[in-house]
Amino acid sequence: MAGTLVLGLVIGAGGTLLGLKIADVSLVPGTGSPAFQKFFSAYEILHTKYFEHESDTKLLNGAVAGMTNSIGDPFTDYFPPVAASQFTQMLSGSFVGIGVEIEQTQNGIEIQSVMPNSPAKTAGLKPHDVMVQVNGKSVKGMALQSVSNLVMGPEGSSVTIGVNRPSDPGHVLQFTMKRARITQPSVTTRMLSGKVGYMQISVVAQNTATEVNQGLADLQKQGAKALILDLRGNPGGYLNVAVDIASDFIPKGKLIVQTQNRNQQIDKLTSKGPGNNIPVVVLMDENTASAAEILSAALNEDDGVPLVGTRSFGKGTVQETQGYSDGSTLKYTVAKWLTPNGSWINKKGLTPTYPVNLPSYVSLPSISSQKLPLEENQNTKTVAYLQQTLQALKYPVDRTDGYFDASTKQAVMDIQKSAGLPITGIVDAKTAAAIDTRFQSLLANSDTQLKKAEALAKTLESSQ
The missing domain is CATH 3.90.226.10 (2-enoyl-CoA Hydratase; Chain A, domain 1)
Structure with a gap:
């Protein structure tokens, strides 16, 4: 037994894991039963008669995934090789990669964080960079997992990441780095x-x-x-x-x-x-x-x-x-x-x-991570995020329904003035960065849970 694992969220597709086993399994549980005969028949039909050729691996992996899904337990799951490797690496505390956390946003595959002392950090990748190429291949429209698979590779191998950077619009910046084993303290x-x-x-x-x-x-x-x-x-x-x-x-x-x-x-x-x-x-x-x-x-x-x-x-x-x-x-x-x-x-x-x-405002996304620019008379969810952020910063915004009105424009202009930026009332990349800087300062002093815990800890310490 490697240990009992308890993971509750989707990234780990978790559960309390009692062990990690690796073995080839040979099991023939009543293969002559009608249920198994139906399975074999379906496999044979799809393998030999489906109008396109499908691999045995794809069909059998789908069958296993289907069995786990039929149980209705979100913590019983089947991981194909790549996902299984990521799952194991997460629990080992180390992995081979470039050291970024990526997320699918409305801008595309966006870098959320860059780990210290990682290949990505050394190469110059930054949070909010949007991946558009991996080794010269466009990743526009690709799923998050597919992009992750392209970024992954053997330790010591090179990968070139092309990104759009909010502060340098219209250009694809290229960064080449070698994949390395990264240890992430828990x-x-x-x-x-x-x-x-x-x-x-x-x-x-x-x-x-x-x-x-x-x-x-x-x-x-x-x-x-x-x-x-x-x-x-x-x-x-x-x-x-x-x-x-x-x-x-x-x-x-x-x-x-x-x-x-x-x-x-x-x-x-x-x-x-x-x-x-x-x-x-x-x-x-x-x-x-x-x-x-x-x-x-x-x-x-x-x-x-x-x-x-x-x-x-x-x-x-x-x-x-x-x-x-x-x-x-x-x-x-x-x-x-x-x-x-x-x-x-x-x-x-x-x-x-x-x-x-x-x-409630602690869950708001950064404005820099949204599709820019934002300007008067737009009516979007992103503008609503902007308005909620401005209200949290105590700017007198009249509405938070996503319509960019005069009060929203005035608040943006006030921030631009205090930041020494051109006063346009339009939220471009530099204005978004200025808003985010102020918002991060607010968040640093908004952890009401930590404040309560700290007060309790001091009371417990003094009562000893």
Whole structure:
């Protein structure tokens, strides 16, 4: 067993994974039955009589995918080789690539972030660059996964990315780089005021327990007397790693999680210790799932750790994976997991001890990522984003319905004036960047959930 994996969101197509297996499987379960005969007949017809030639691989992969889809379980899934590799790399904490996060936007395939010390960073790619070519091939109209497949390749091989940059419209900028193995830490730490340490866990990957152990030690060396554990957006990961992380905080022998299989057999996993008496506050949200929920529930029920934020995702099942020689993987649910108190949170989530919502404007997209320019009398969803952003920045915009009116133009002109830009009332790339800079400053001071957690942590530390 490589470990129990708990992933709740679509990117991991998650679940509580009890292990990663790789084997060739030979199984003949009643192939003479009418159901199997129907399958063989359908395969033979499509293989020999369909008007275009289709490969065996495509037909059989489709059959496996069809079986997983028929179950109706979003966490039982079939990954073709490329997707399986990406899934495995995400959980290993390292991958071969250029080091960018891409997303399909109305502008096309847009770079959302560039990782530090990555080939992309060294080459000069930037957030909001829109990919238009990969190795000279146009990617216009291509699906996100197809573009990702083109960007991927063997370690050390070269790839040239052509992009449109908002600040340099009308030109395709070319950047050549060599693909490299990139290690992405799953844990980041920093000290806050008042002897409060902050630790963010982005995914419960293979090395996360080691990173948590080291991060906790570093924070305590820096004087941390209380800890905020930020699990917001964490889709989960390995169950056994979640148990190891919990063991850093929960005394040895205490129950952390229970799993129950199809035969109703219950397996109880307890803390390995050593535990830690540092006061902890957990941050969670609607994207905190699976292994992250296991950790949150154990800390809450075993140690009385307060949960701050919004109700969690509610992913309460356990998966295993079966790998095949062609690189594909079948992931399937084998059990459900229960909190130490025996609760099954599936489709319900964990209820925060202190419910705190973020301001609605924190989910607004950057204006630079939208299709520009924006100007008076336009009526679009993008203009609505602009108006909501301007209102959040306290500019007196009269409406947020997407119609670019006189008040919207005046607010844009006010920003242009303060930024030293030509006062046109039209949102071009430079104006969008100026708006985004102001908005990012606002966001940096808008984390109401973190502020609540910090106040609680200071109270817990002072009461020790």
